[in-house]
Amino acid sequence: MKAMILAAGKGERLRPLTLHTPKPLVRAGGVPLIEYHLRAIRSAGFADVVINHAWLGQQIEAHVADGREWGLSVCYSAEGEPLETGGGIYRALPQLGDEPFLVVNGDIWTDFDFSRLTKPISGLAHLVLVDNPPHHPNGDFALIDGRVQDSAAQLRLTYSGIAVLHPQLFAGCADGAFKLAPLLRDAMAKGLVTGEHFVGRWVDVGTHERLAEVEQMLSVKS
Template sequence: MKAMILAAGKGERLRPLTLHTPKPLVRAGGVPLIEYHLRALKRAGFTDVVINHAWLGQQIEDYLGDGQRLGLNIAYSPEGEPLETGGGIFRALPLLGDEPFLVVNGDIWTDCDFAPLRAPIKGLAHLVLVDNPLHHPTGDFALVGGEVRDDASLSRLTYSGIAVLHPQLFAGCSAGAFKLAPLLRDAMGKGQVTGEHFTGRWVDVGTHERLAEVEQILAVKP
């Protein structure tokens, strides 16, 4: 199974850190955020990783190179302008192949073990959901018996930014900028999305306050 890290965001809420540094290279505990993902992917048995980028993306390529330093093979999917989550993944599909692949948002920090996600999926997507953080109290989707549903009448969890996706999820899509969520909701309506509830450490590193939260976790992490 291949993996893709979404690294094309501009990180405007992390300015001035991101004025001259792409968000995935912002450091926590002295290590770029994206490197935590790459190390975790290596531990989980992944060898081939695709990274998309836009804002200051050449810095990401210059820092990571071909991935050999980390024991990985890294390919890049540069975007002249951000294509949003769905469009970015769609553009990278030729690098990802015909089988399901893992996708991870580059602007989260987590101690999630990616190894179990290498298992075959049923349907078009398998989402990792987490408890609703304070900044997103209403959540995104409901998890019922292992199936993910878009039902506001049910208790909802938050999409972690970690998923296994089948390329067929993007059937009928065209090149350009578009979001991933509508594709997922359509697949949910057809009963084609499974999920799991992750209760470990997870932070959406979108602000200075949440970056500081990661720093605090790392300071006490054994």
């Protein structure tokens, strides 16, 4: 199974840090965020990684290079202008192959064990969901008997930015900017999205306050 790290966002809420540094290279505990993913992906047994980028993407390529430092083989999907999550993944599909692949948002920090996602999936997607953080109290989706549903009537959880996706999820799509969520909702309506609830450490590092939260977690851990 291959892995993809989504690293094309501008990180506008982390300015001025991201004026000259792409968000995946912003440091937490002295380490660029993307390196936590690279280490965890390698520890889980993955070998091949695709990283998409747009804003200051050449800095990401210069820092990660071919991935050899982390025991990985890394290639890149350069976007120029961001294609949003769906469009970015679609653009990278030729590099990801015909089998399901791991996808991870580059701007989260977590101690999730990616090896849990190496088993085959049934359907078009398998999502990792987390408890709703304070900045997203209403959540995204419901998890009912192992299936993810777009239900407002059930307890909702937040999509963590970690998933296994089948390339067939993007059947009928065309190159360009588009969101991932509508594709997932269509697949949910057909019962083709499974999920799991992760209760470990997870932070969406979108603001200075949440970056400070990660720093605090790392200092306690050490």
